[in-house]
Amino acid sequence: MSRFLSRHVRGLEPYVPGEQPLDRQYIKLNTNECPYPPAPGIVRLLAEHTGQEFALYPDPEAKELRGAIARRYGLAAEKVFVGNGSDEVLAFLCMAFFDGGDPIYFPDPSYGFYEVYANLFGLKARPIPLAKDFSIKEEDYLELDGHILLANPNAPTGLALSRCKIEGILKGNPHHLVVVDEAYVDFAGEDVTSLPLLSDYDNLMIVGTFSKSRSLAGLRLGYAFSRPEHIAALERIKYSFHPYNVNRFTQQAGVIAVEDDAYMGHVLEKIIATRDRTSLRLRELGCRVLPSSTNFLFMAHPSLTGRELYQKLREKGILVRCFEHPRTLDFVRVSIGTDEEIKAFLRAVEETL
Numbered sequence: 462m463s464r465f466l467s468r469h470v471r472g473l474e475p476y477v478p479g480e481q482p483l484d485r486q487y488i489k490l491n492t493n494e495c496p497y498p499p500a501p502g503i504v505r506l507l508a509e510h511t512g513q514e515f516a517l518y519p520d521p522e523a524k525e526l527r528g529a530i531a532r533r534y535g536l537a538a539e540k541v542f543v544g545n546g547s548d549e550v551l552a553f554l555c556m557a558f559f560d561g562g563d564p565i566y567f568p569d570p571s572y573g574f575y576e577v578y579a580n581l582f583g584l585k586a587r588p589i590p591l592a593k594d595f596s597i598k599e600e601d602y603l604e605l606d607g608h609i610l611l612a613n614p615n616a617p618t619g620l621a622l623s624r625c626k627i628e629g630i631l632k633g634n635p636h637h638l639v640v641v642d643e644a645y646v647d648f649a650g651e652d653v654t655s656l657p658l659l660s661d662y663d664n665l666m667i668v669g670t671f672s673k674s675r676s677l678a679g680l681r682l683g684y685a686f687s688r689p690e691h692i693a694a695l696e697r698i699k700y701s702f703h704p705y706n707v708n709r710f711t712q713q714a715g716v717i718a719v720e721d722d723a724y725m726g727h728v729l730e731k732i733i734a735t736r737d738r739t740s741l742r743l744r745e746l747g748c749r750v751l752p753s754s755t756n757f758l759f760m761a762h763p764s765l766t767g768r769e770l771y772q773k774l775r776e777k778g779i780l781v782r783c784f785e786h787p788r789t790l791d792f793v794r795v796s797i798g799t800d801e802e803i804k805a806f807l808r809a810v811e812e813t814l
């Protein structure tokens with residue numbers, strides 16, 4: 462540990478990303494990436510690129526990209542912010558809206574970064590335990606004395622809250638910001654996204670990512686939708702921190718990805734079909750599988766802990782994710798891969814059980 466490390470940083474517990482081991486070839490079902498390539502136009506863009514323009518800084522306003530995203534989602538461009546992955550967008554919004562010592566409410570368990578950021582930015586983390594069935598209960602989120610971060614669908618459970626429940630939470634907290642992290646929303650039904658609520662609630666901010674349904678985890682592109690004044694607040698942070706946060710290639714690829722909805726639809730169809738078939742088969746094998754609205758399954762088997770199942774699968778060349786959280790020790794989270802990858806995963810589960 463550096464002898465110059467600040468006392469604040471010494472006390473932090475950083476986020477632990479899913480492992481990316483190099484010791485052998487694994488089937489990677491541990492970080493909820495998309496198993497399919499991005500829109501074909503992006504591969505063409507890469508092939509045709511001379512690279513010359515990479516000598517220049519990117520457009521700090523990301524005008525074309527924000528315009529394309531705004532058109533796709535039926536919003537004005539002033540309601541769109543883009544960042545270097547939604548992790549960066551979440552960090553910027555913590556800096557823009559939350560003062561040190563503010564209580565921040567989020568479900569527990571949920572996306573691990575919420576607690577990490579609460580600690581990094583000196584906020585008071587107020588985790589709200591999920592219900593016994595792992596669902597988020599709207600009534601636990603009413604009239605709170607702090608801002609709220611909600612992943613919908615939630616991770617690692619994969620469960621979604623309907624839009625009308627989110628609306629209840631927005632109504633129940635008119636004086637606080639409700640951030641809905643929709644990283645997995647494209648894999649959920651139509652009634653999950655909070656997008657239609659944006660015009661009615663000035664305390665709503667939606668965060669999204671191109672890492673999952675648009676296969677661009679490696680290019681780092683996330684976004685936020687909210688009222689122009691809230692987006693301007695994020696811009697203030699960006700220009701105080703990293704004005705060129707979205708690189709040139711990502712800006713170009715993002716436009717292609719967001720304009721090719723037909724391709725995304727095709728990818729979603731495949732992943733959802735694989736997910737539902739896999740879930741059925743795992744249940745036949747005696748596993749508990751939560752109903753998933755995402756590109757992953759949260760599953761357990763009564764004969765093994767999550768860590769044991771993780772370890773057995775790892776020995777067979779398949780990476781899934783297990784957790785240290787006391788509520789989820791029995792579970793592993795399995796990202797939906799290609800049919801071939803999932804076939805190998807199911808074979809490994811059958812052998813293990």
Ligand SMILES: Cc1ncc(COP(=O)(O)O)c(C=O)c1O
Pocket residue numbers: 492493545546547548549572612616642644669670671672678681682683
């Ligand atoms: C709920 C949730 N939010 C945000 C992210 C971050 O996504 P990215 O930074 O790749 O956009 C993830 C990544 O797994 C996630 O699960």
